[in-house]
Amino acid sequence: MTYETLLIEIDGPVAVITLNRPDALNALNDKLVTELTDALNGFEKDASIGCVVVTGAGRAFAAGADIKEMRVQSYMDAYGNDFITRNWERASTFRKPIIAAVNGFALGGGCELAMMCDFILASDAAKFGQPEINLGVMPGAGGTQRLTRFVGKSKAMEMCLTGRMMDAAEAERSGLVSRVVPAADLLNEAKAVAKKIASQSRPIAMMTKESVNAAYETMLRQGMMFERRLFHSMFATNDQKEGMNAFVDKRPPKFSNS
Numbered sequence: 665m666t667y668e669t670l671l672i673e674i675d676g677p678v679a680v681i682t683l684n685r686p687d688a689l690n691a692l693n694d695k696l697v698t699e700l701t702d703a704l705n706g707f708e709k710d711a712s713i714g715c716v717v718v719t720g721a722g723r724a725f726a727a728g729a730d731i732k733e734m735r736v737q738s739y740m741d742a743y744g745n746d747f748i749t750r751n752w753e754r755a756s757t758f759r760k761p762i763i764a765a766v767n768g769f770a771l772g773g774g775c776e777l778a779m780m781c782d783f784i785l786a787s788d789a790a791k792f793g794q795p796e797i798n799l800g801v802m803p804g805a806g807g808t809q810r811l812t813r814f815v816g817k818s819k820a821m822e823m824c825l826t827g828r829m830m831d832a833a834e835a836e837r838s839g840l841v842s843r844v845v846p847a848a849d850l851l852n853e854a855k856a857v858a859k860k861i862a863s864q865s866r867p868i869a870m871m872t873k874e875s876v877n878a879a880y881e882t883m884l885r886q887g888m889m890f891e892r893r894l895f896h897s898m899f900a901t902n903d904q905k906e907g908m909n910a911f912v913d914k915r916p917p918k919f920s921n922s
């Protein structure tokens with residue numbers, strides 16, 4: 665796969681997608697989000713890929729929607745072309761594990777894209793924010809909803825209303841990111857975590873992420889029911905037998921992804 669706005673690296677079962685418009689701080693234009701959707705469609709189908717990492721080239725993960733492209737849109741352009749909904753949200757429906765490795769600015773749509781992934785690993789140089797209010801709009805790719813679920817109402821409200829940025833330490837303290845690592849180690853650490861995830865049973869990893877997402881998208885009772893049904897179904901897999909037998913036999917499991 666070759667793209668104009670993305671770099672793709674395949675490292676065994678891990679695919680690394682690098683958003684690659686560094687001169688524009690990887691601002692998300694229509695081309696980039698369409699290419700990202702296409703790449704994710706491909707990796708979802710590709711049985712050799714077990715986990716995806718998304719990161720950014722240069723000093724940003726992504727500094728938001730491309731303001732230069734967006735500023736001329738009319739209401740009818742946005743509504744009529746189903747702006748955002750049409751091609752921005754594929755990461756949130758991707759069925760395999762997907763990690764955001766945030767190396768610098770993750771602002772506006774960039775922060776929203778990172779939050780669509782399963783979890784965020786941040787470098788100590790990362791900066792998060794929803795500065796849309798400075799442009800006379802508000803977050804439009806899930807920021808008011810996802811950021812609030814991650815960090816709570818008070819901090820989300822302050823960030824969306826003032827547009828201020830959060831550094832990596834604050835993002836870790838408030839639950840937005842899973843861990844902070846030194847900038848020089850970020851990509852290697854993200855790949856190592858992705859390889860670990862890809863070494864697990866693929867269907868079990870997919871069901872596990874579905875179940876964690878249910879905690880975040882449903883009420884507790886429905887989420888518990890969803891978890892219990894998936895948990896029961898895992899006893900129909902070969903990988904459940906293999907995983908548990910391997911533990912009893914004191915050997916590493918050899919999952920067959922079945």
Ligand code: CAA
Binds near residue numbers: 689692729731773776
């Ligand atoms: N869109 C288009 N171009 C952008 C951009 C964006 N979101 N962010 C940065 N760029 C461009 C700049 O215009 C500049 O290009 P030129 O060299 O051609 O002038 C280049 O990237 C480098 O940026 P700066 O010179 O501004 O770099 P800086 O270090 O001085 O500042 C920054 C960095 C604070 C991130 C600043 O670039 C900035 O504030 N960017 C905009 C952030 C923003 O408002 N994001 C929200 C967008 S709206 C949105 O995302 C809506 C939604 O919810 C979907």
